[in-house]
Every structure is written in structure tokens, then in C-alpha cells.
Amino acid sequence: MTRRPLFYGLSLLIGVLLFGIAGLNHPFLSGDGAAQLSTIAHKSGWRVIHWSLLFGLVFLYVGLIGVALRHDGTPGATPGRAGVFLGAFTFAVWSLNILFMVGAGWRLAHAFTAADTGLTGTHAVFVYDMLHPTGLAAERLATFMLGLVAYMFGWAIRNGGVWPRWLAWAAWGVALANAAVALVFDEFSSNLFVAQGVFVIWLAATAVVMLAERRQGT
16 A cells, blocks of 8 residues: 555645635625626735635645545546546536636726726626636536546445445535536526535545545554
């Protein structure tokens, strides 16, 4: 058992902290495009929040690679590899709306607030209203795919037999929740972010199990 559990476990934990803290500090965007742009422009640390989310995704994915590697050579190896492969696409889609918000969204917000109540501000709102729904659609798709990723890792943990079975059952619960939310609610619903938060909480539990196993091994 030389799978570098400390590195991967800490990666998961760092990713959970970055993503969780940034998510809790993210303001709730409501109202029309003008209201949302105003909220973005007046939120201190907007770019720090979104860069934390992006770097958090990187650490989370590295941690998932470690989960798959831990189950290499066990009956859970195949679903673990499948989870990593699908996770690469899932995390790429998951990052699209965050990338839009840290870049174009932030610039449009400052163009809107710095402009006189005229053509520039109107253009900023128009561009935001046209592009932001694409990012939200990516959030909905990513939420559904996170359910599939959790489902595959649930089987990896269940079949591998090296970690507690409750972690596999928790993964399947996360899978059901994410898939249901993505199918029932549209891309403008805040329930998508709640479902993503449930997935991150499961990753936090996985990090604890991974690090605890290393401690027992040493």
C-alpha cells in the first residue's frame, strides 16, 4: 500500500476547504442582469472567491485520482478508473461558469457600474444576459455528471473492500441527489449549487477516511 495517501488525502482536504470557504462567501445572485452585475461589482474579493473555487477544483480532482489509485489492484479498480476518466470531463464542464464569472462577468460588472446610464451600461447587461445562461447550463450538466462520478466511485469503494461500506452508500446517495436535482430543476435554480455542495461534503468524508487509513498504516 504505497499510494501516497498523505498527498492525495491532503489534496482532497485542501480542495474541500478552498471550494467550501469560497462557496460560503459567494453572494447569492438574484434579480435581472443589471442587479446581478451590481452585486458582482460591489462584492469585495469577487475574483479571489472564484480563483479559490477554480484551484479548489484542481485539488479535488487530484484527490479523486488518489481514490482511484488506492483501489488499483482490487475489484474496485475498474469503476475507479471509469470515475477518473468521467471526472476529467465533469470537472472541465464544472469550471466553465466559474471561468466566465472570474473573467468576463467581473469585467462586465465593472463596465456596467463605471459607465454612465447609457449605451455602455446597456451593452454590458446585454452581453451578460446572453452569455451567463450558457454558464448556468454547464452547471446543470456538471451537477448531473457529478452524480455519475459519485456512483462510479461508490462501486469502486464497495468492490474494493479497503474502506468502510458506509462511504460507498454515501456516494450513491450523493449520486441520486445530484442526478435528481439536475433533472428536476432548471439551470437557474440555486438547488444545483446545494447538490454540488453535497458532493464536496462527501469528498471531505473521503479525505478523512484516506488520511485516517494512512495514520493506522504508519
